[in-house]
Amino acid sequence: MLQTTEFALLRRVAAEQAENRAPSLVTAVVRGGEVLWSGARGEVDGATPTTDTQYRIGSITKTFVAVLVMRLRDEGKLDLNDALDKHVAGTPFGHLTIAQLLSHTGGLMSESPGSWWERSVGGDWDALLDRADEDVVKHRAGERFHYSNIGYGTLGRLVSELRGMSWVDALNTEILAPLEMARTTPMPAAPHALGWAVHPYADVLLPEPTPDAGAMAPAGQLWSTVTDLSRWARFIAGDSGTVLHPDTVDEMRAPAAVEDGPVWTTGYGLGLQTWRDNGRRFAGHGGSMPGFLASVVVDPATTTGALAMTNATSGVGVSTLTVDLLKLVDDYEPAMPAEWRPLTEVSQELLALTGTWYWGPTTFVLKLMAGGWVDLRPASGAGRGSRFRPAEDGAWVGLDGYYAGETLRLHHHADGTVSHLDLATFIFTRTPYDPKAPIPGGVDDRGWRPGD
Structure with missing residues (x-):
């Protein structure tokens, strides 16, 4: 360490020992x-x-x-x-x-x-x-x-x-x-x-x-x-x-x-x-x-x-x-940030899941992390966000934030394409209130329309 840093540390220790009479x-x-x-x-x-x-x-x-x-x-x-x-x-x-x-x-x-x-x-x-x-x-x-x-x-x-x-x-x-x-x-x-x-x-x-x-x-x-x-x-x-x-x-x-x-x-x-x-x-x-x-x-x-x-x-x-x-x-002597390095391997299926998802009308962003982990949180503001670690059954388990301990699951249509994410009963879709997804309460058949 720098000599100035070591002196400052020793000076603080010496003052504590002398002023408060520590035997050692x-x-x-x-x-x-x-x-x-x-x-x-x-x-x-x-x-x-x-x-x-x-x-x-x-x-x-x-x-x-x-x-x-x-x-x-x-x-x-x-x-x-x-x-x-x-x-x-x-x-x-x-x-x-x-x-x-x-x-x-x-x-x-x-x-x-x-x-x-x-x-x-x-x-x-x-x-x-x-x-x-x-x-x-x-x-x-x-x-x-x-x-x-x-x-x-x-x-x-x-x-x-x-x-x-x-x-x-x-x-x-x-x-x-x-x-x-x-x-x-x-x-x-x-x-x-x-x-x-x-x-x-x-x-x-x-x-x-x-x-x-x-x-x-x-x-x-x-x-x-x-x-x-x-x-x-x-x-x-x-x-x-x-x-x-x-x-x-x-x-x-x-x-x-x-x-x-x-x-x-x-x-x-x-x-x-x-x-x-x-x-x-x-x-x-x-x-x-x-x-x-x-x-x-x-x-x-x-x-x-x-x-x-x-x-x-x-x-x-x-x-x-x-x-x-x-x-x-x-x-x-503040710690240096760790160097950014690209992932050495990536699942193309997981990569395709990244980007924008919607919980109702609210925009969320899903990011891919090392080891197949994912991060899901609102696109802006604090909101409810968490990191998720892969589970053995193909799902993910929340590590922190609002969804700590909760399960995130990926669902598919009959043709194999992605339908939605299910997170602790909340449905996330690629478009706001996607009518093809099992949104609780259903989606009005008339869809989005101007106000009266």
């Missing part, structure tokens, strides 16, 4: 498939921490658990609308759906019943259930976003039940090994930072405990490094390798609930936090455990991302810092 602070910026820059301030064991120094990442753990759940969904082993009881029996909140647990909209209490779980040695699943009763549900399901750590402890149990192994073993096999994230572990492995509380009125430290959280571990147990968390930032941006289809990652980033009303700036998807800022959309997650703070944020549109980890209980603005680093890079 490590950061990195990624774009596309590489780490553009990393920086560190403070000390671990008397030396500047490196990209291989472990820090506890707290609730960023939830993003890994969510990916394990989405893999189960993509394999057909569960549906996000399934009630928890279908897969994990015996809880007082078995009526909640998997999607509600993922998005913190089930109304569950924020912490687990009993002692402060983040500073306590955790018990097993049965011990957690023994402490839970009907009072664990604080809000009507779907009523609001209410962050729930016990919900993610439960999702970890769900993974264990359906995989027949611990959630950690599933994590190692299905995510960490394929992504070569060998330094992401449930307990610290040297070299690692110690967790500290910084005295509010004196420059002195108090060590924080880092116990195994047991059944609550899926909510915040993991440790990681700059190298590994940089790979995870790329994953959240869409570089998901063989672990998850990029469309599923995109689904996870979409807000299922918002926290601040209709003109929202912060929300939560399926295991990922999401933000809006001056027309830009960010996704990622923060993490907080006694002695540690962490944040990873990406802009999927540019694939630029940033991360930060510190070994302080509070006071260090890692979330703001990561967004600032991301913006600095995009301001100083």
Whole structure:
């Protein structure tokens, strides 16, 4: 990167570490498939921490658990609308759906019943259930976003039940090994930072405990490094390798609930936090455990991302810092647009479908994309538009916008020529209200005529 860019990044990190008294602070910026820059301030064991120094990442753990759940969904082993009881029996909140647990909209209490779980040695699943009763549900399901750590402890149990192994073993096999994230572990492995509380009125430290959280571990147990968390930032941006289809990652980033009303700036998807800022959309997650703070944020549109980890209980603005680093890079060195290249192969039948279609009198345009995908949207204005991915039966399935999840089908006349498109019962024809197409309600035999 340019020297001016690197200086601006390091200056921002240095200010955060000094002004907010972080014992140590490590950061990195990624774009596309590489780490553009990393920086560190403070000390671990008397030396500047490196990209291989472990820090506890707290609730960023939830993003890994969510990916394990989405893999189960993509394999057909569960549906996000399934009630928890279908897969994990015996809880007082078995009526909640998997999607509600993922998005913190089930109304569950924020912490687990009993002692402060983040500073306590955790018990097993049965011990957690023994402490839970009907009072664990604080809000009507779907009523609001209410962050729930016990919900993610439960999702970890769900993974264990359906995989027949611990959630950690599933994590190692299905995510960490394929992504070569060998330094992401449930307990610290040297070299690692110690967790500290910084005295509010004196420059002195108090060590924080880092116990195994047991059944609550899926909510915040993991440790990681700059190298590994940089790979995870790329994953959240869409570089998901063989672990998850990029469309599923995109689904996870979409807000299922918002926290601040209709003109929202912060929300939560399926295991990922999401933000809006001056027309830009960010996704990622923060993490907080006694002695540690962490944040990873990406802009999927540019694939630029940033991360930060510190070994302080509070006071260090890692979330703001990561967004600032991301913006600095995009301001100083914006990403180059990808080169346009023509398609290497094309179906002549699909090519013949491109161009103008009409929903009633409204003009739509269908465009051909790579891989046989199509894009259908109004010729002007916002309106209802979506991208569609080919399905096995010759139809297409909507990926986004109004028609997400809906089916687009092509119909023919008896002579084989194209008759119309059927999209979620809406009929699209080559001319406005084509009388040869099965328009619901029929088309007046007198056709188009002057007004009276």
